[in-house]
Amino acid sequence: MxxxxxxICLSAALAGAGLILSGCANPSxxxxxxxxxxxxxxKFWHGWSNQAEVKAVDDSIxxxxxxxxxxxxxxxxxxxxxxxxxxxxxxxDDAPDVVSSFTTNNVGQYCSSGMWVxxxxxxxxxxxxxxxxxxxxxxDYTSYQGSQCALPLLADSYGLYxxxxxxxxxxxxxxPRTMSEFKRDAAKLTKRKPDGSYERAGFVPNFRLYQxxxxxxxxxxGPTYFDKKGKAQLARDxxxxxxxxxxxxxxxxxxxxxxxxxxxxxxxxxxxxxxxxMTQKAAMHLDGEWRGLMLKEGKAKFDWGSAPMPVPDxxxxxxxxxxxxxxxxxIAHSSKHQNAAWELLKFLTADTDQVxxxxxxxxxxxxxxxxxxxxxxDADPSFRTFIDIARNPHSQAMPPSINGGxxxxxxxxxxxxxxxxxxxxxxxxxxxxxxxxxADNLQSVN
Amino acid sequence: xSLVESPERPAATAPRxxxxxxxxxxxxxxxxxxxxxSPWLVGFSVFFGYPLLATVYFSFMHYNQIQxxxxxxxxxxxxxxxxxxxxxxxxxxxxxxxxxxxxxxVVFGLGIGLLVTKIKSGVGxxxxxxxxxxxxxxxxxxxxxxxLLNPGTGPVNEILEAVGIPAPGWFNDAAWAKPSLVMLSLxxxxxxxxxxxxxxxxxxxxxxxxxxxxxxxAWARFRYVTWPSITPIVLFAVVTGVxxxxxxxxxxxxxxxxxxxxxxxxxxxxxxxxxxxxTLTVPQLVYSLGFQNFNTGAACVLSLVLFVIAMAxxxxxxxxxxGLLPAED
Numbered sequence: 060m061x062x063x064x065x066x067i068c069l070s071a072a073l074a075g076a077g078l079i080l081s082g083c084a085n086p087s088x089x090x091x092x093x094x095x096x097x098x099x100x101x102k103f104w105h106g107w108s109n110q111a112e113v114k115a116v117d118d119s120i121x122x123x124x125x126x127x128x129x130x131x132x133x134x135x136x137x138x139x140x141x142x143x144x145x146x147x148x149x150x151x152d153d154a155p156d157v158v159s160s161f162t163t164n165n166v167g168q169y170c171s172s173g174m175w176v177x178x179x180x181x182x183x184x185x186x187x188x189x190x191x192x193x194x195x196x197x198x199d200y201t202s203y204q205g206s207q208c209a210l211p212l213l214a215d216s217y218g219l220y221x222x223x224x225x226x227x228x229x230x231x232x233x234x235p236r237t238m239s240e241f242k243r244d245a246a247k248l249t250k251r252k253p254d255g256s257y258e259r260a261g262f263v264p265n266f267r268l269y270q271x272x273x274x275x276x277x278x279x280x281g282p283t284y285f286d287k288k289g290k291a292q293l294a295r296d297x298x299x300x301x302x303x304x305x306x307x308x309x310x311x312x313x314x315x316x317x318x319x320x321x322x323x324x325x326x327x328x329x330x331x332x333x334x335x336x337m338t339q340k341a342a343m344h345l346d347g348e349w350r351g352l353m354l355k356e357g358k359a360k361f362d363w364g365s366a367p368m369p370v371p372d373x374x375x376x377x378x379x380x381x382x383x384x385x386x387x388x389x390i391a392h393s394s395k396h397q398n399a400a401w402e403l404l405k406f407l408t409a410d411t412d413q414v415x416x417x418x419x420x421x422x423x424x425x426x427x428x429x430x431x432x433x434x435x436x437d438a439d440p441s442f443r444t445f446i447d448i449a450r451n452p453h454s455q456a457m458p459p460s461i462n463g464g465x466x467x468x469x470x471x472x473x474x475x476x477x478x479x480x481x482x483x484x485x486x487x488x489x490x491x492x493x494x495x496x497x498a499d500n501l502q503s504v505n
Numbered sequence: 506x507s508l509v510e511s512p513e514r515p516a517a518t519a520p521r522x523x524x525x526x527x528x529x530x531x532x533x534x535x536x537x538x539x540x541x542x543s544p545w546l547v548g549f550s551v552f553f554g555y556p557l558l559a560t561v562y563f564s565f566m567h568y569n570q571i572q573x574x575x576x577x578x579x580x581x582x583x584x585x586x587x588x589x590x591x592x593x594x595x596x597x598x599x600x601x602x603x604x605x606x607x608x609x610x611v612v613f614g615l616g617i618g619l620l621v622t623k624i625k626s627g628v629g630x631x632x633x634x635x636x637x638x639x640x641x642x643x644x645x646x647x648x649x650x651x652x653l654l655n656p657g658t659g660p661v662n663e664i665l666e667a668v669g670i671p672a673p674g675w676f677n678d679a680a681w682a683k684p685s686l687v688m689l690s691l692x693x694x695x696x697x698x699x700x701x702x703x704x705x706x707x708x709x710x711x712x713x714x715x716x717x718x719x720x721x722x723a724w725a726r727f728r729y730v731t732w733p734s735i736t737p738i739v740l741f742a743v744v745t746g747v748x749x750x751x752x753x754x755x756x757x758x759x760x761x762x763x764x765x766x767x768x769x770x771x772x773x774x775x776x777x778x779x780x781x782x783x784t785l786t787v788p789q790l791v792y793s794l795g796f797q798n799f800n801t802g803a804a805c806v807l808s809l810v811l812f813v814i815a816m817a818x819x820x821x822x823x824x825x826x827x828g829l830l831p832a833e834d
Contacts (some may be wrong), residue, residue: 173572502567
């Protein structure tokens with residue numbers, strides 16, 4: 060082929076490819092001009108998969124359909140964030156109208172990308188004052204940089220489960236309230252066999268155990284992850300070093316990281332009857348409010364109780380706090396029935412009767428002021444502990460970030476090394492961690 | 506001698522004008538060739554050319570798969586090479602697996618192939634027994650291995666402890682995690698066994714007989730008769746093994762997730778590579794960046810790095826024929 064013709068063909072091919080490639084972006088765009096009183100079928104995707112939980116969702120939908128006979132709702136259960144993310148990017152008629160996520164980590168991503176629509180205009184249209192309906196912490200973790208693209212759909216709070224029989228045997232009268240009490244009690248409760256292996260640990264703090272991720276334990280210190288400019292500030296916050304140093308002390312008080320890590324690998328599945336707390340291999344255990352129901356259903360062979368996690372000695376007045384997270388729900392940007400979708404979302408997240416009934420059914424913490432005060436709420440004292448943690452003003456959720464939970468996984472990676480004693484200089488390590496979080500965030504900025 | 510050619514005599518080097526009929530025939534011939542090639546051309550363009558072009562394009566863009574892409578120059582490249590601490594471990598693990606896993610699989614596959622061609626009785630049983638594990642779905646096989654090798658409750662460690670051998674942490678120990686994955690791949694060696702078995706059965710028997718008459722021992726027979734005959738198959742096994750291992754994903758991901766003990770639920774944040782990034786491979790990082798963090802640009806950079814390495818290794822192997830075949834002159 061003569062050169063000029065070849066050049067023309069090559070240019071045309073590149074131009075064509077460029078056009079095709081740029082056409083990959085921005086799939087379908089939804090609409091908020093629908094009439095919510097007209098007959099419509101909505102698609103609601105959620106993550107619940109347990110039979111009882113799915114039934115509770117279906118019962119909620121039945122109550123909604125009774126109130127709104129023109130709206131039919133098709134539910135899809137056991138949906139992960141990855142599926143939601145990919146489906147909403149792909150668009151199409153099968154994409155959901157109302158979506159939910161079991162983690163608050165991705166809210167920043169959902170809001171900043173516009174994948175979940177801003178709900179403020181819908182609240183304004185229907186006269187809902189969000190600050191009067193939802194506690195501030197819950198509103199914080201469902202918004203990002205002024206965009207309220209999600210609302211809390213029940214919450215989870217984390218506290219301490221403890222084996223009362225083991226406490227009695229060790230001569231401990233009440234669950235620990237400060238970190239020094241925690242370390243002392245954990246050491247007292249630890250029982251080792253003659254060969255050095257564990258019969259029982261007081262509290263296995265290893266970050267890889269079940270729900271023990273560092274962000275959850277760190278919440279007891281009340282850290283500030285980002286400064287006002289959005290830069291990571293873990294190195295500048297002295298609590299980061301205090302927390303990681305305490306983790307090492309807690310491990311050492313019970314035999315050290317290596318021994319406890321070996322013990323950890325012998326535990327059964329978290330959700331099974333072979334889990335460490337259920338089999339009494341650990342006398343204290345960090346978990347969410349759902350564990351109480353599991354202990355009852357699993358007929359635990361020991362007397363147990365629940366309490367807030369202890370706090371640092373110099374922050375004793377914050378005792379009662381805990382880590383908060385929860386399910387969040389929003390409206391997909393691709394939904395062509397956004398007003399009808401808002402009716403469903405409003406019902407699920409803000410209708411007091413619905414929120415209380417759903418919370419009782421799946422043993423989660425309700426996420427509205429009215430529901431948290433409701434006399435209809437489950438009166439079980441072990442469950443009430445978690446309601447109180449949720450209401451505590453010092454309780455903390457993870458701040459949303461533009462790239463979802465990437466900074467949390469960076470913190471996890473760093474903490475795994477720190478607890479294993481592989482970070483000789485914590486200050487330097489934390490500075491490097493900050494730099495990495497900032498670099499990751501910058502990557503996500505357009 | 507005149508510098509001007511006679512108009513009646515065309516220059517000796519000038520092409521003779523083709524007759525229209527000849528030109529038509531040549532054009533038809535080209536079109537026919539193109540017609541036969543077109544299925545491949547379409548497949549190559551759609552499934553290789555376009556994705557490759559798109560990967561190069563997006564490696565220079567910020568693109569979260571929902572907003573319009575925007576040009577960011579070399580930012581993604583700089584991020585991957587200087588600001589992403591997981592890139593180094595992922596690349597190291599991938600190359601480690603390429604070298605160790607491919608080499609051991611070829612040696613083991615050849616060994617099993619030799620074994621099943623030599624045995625006299627129970628041939629069908631042994632061939633089936635060695636081939637069957639290959640048919641197990643990768644996820645199921647990995648789950649079974651992780652349970653068998655569980656340091657606390659697995660039967661393997663119970664047996665080792667009972668006979669007084671120190672029990673490794675297998676998938677829970679950073680030093681043992683990759684060797685455990687290699688063990689898993691050796692268990693499913695059926696594919697290579699079949700290929701090597703076919704190659705070994707294809708070696709002419711007369712050559713063995715002649716070698717025996719010349720007094721060649723077992724090693725000499727293998728070295729001078731078997732090996733030259735099966736080297737093209739060994740080369741094939743090495744090249745396909747390298748390409749497959751560069752894409753190693755499922756087993757490493759499943760093993761890491763299961764061994765970590767974290768319950769995988771809809772809201773769980775799981776960083777692949779447990780323990781201590783020892784099972785993190787580049788394809789896992791590509792998925793994590795591209796479809797969990799939606800950092801398409803960086804994921805494309807990683808894919809291109811993987812592509813270049815795979816191409817370089819394959820080209821090298823094909824050119825040098827991995828020292829297995831005499832180089833073509």
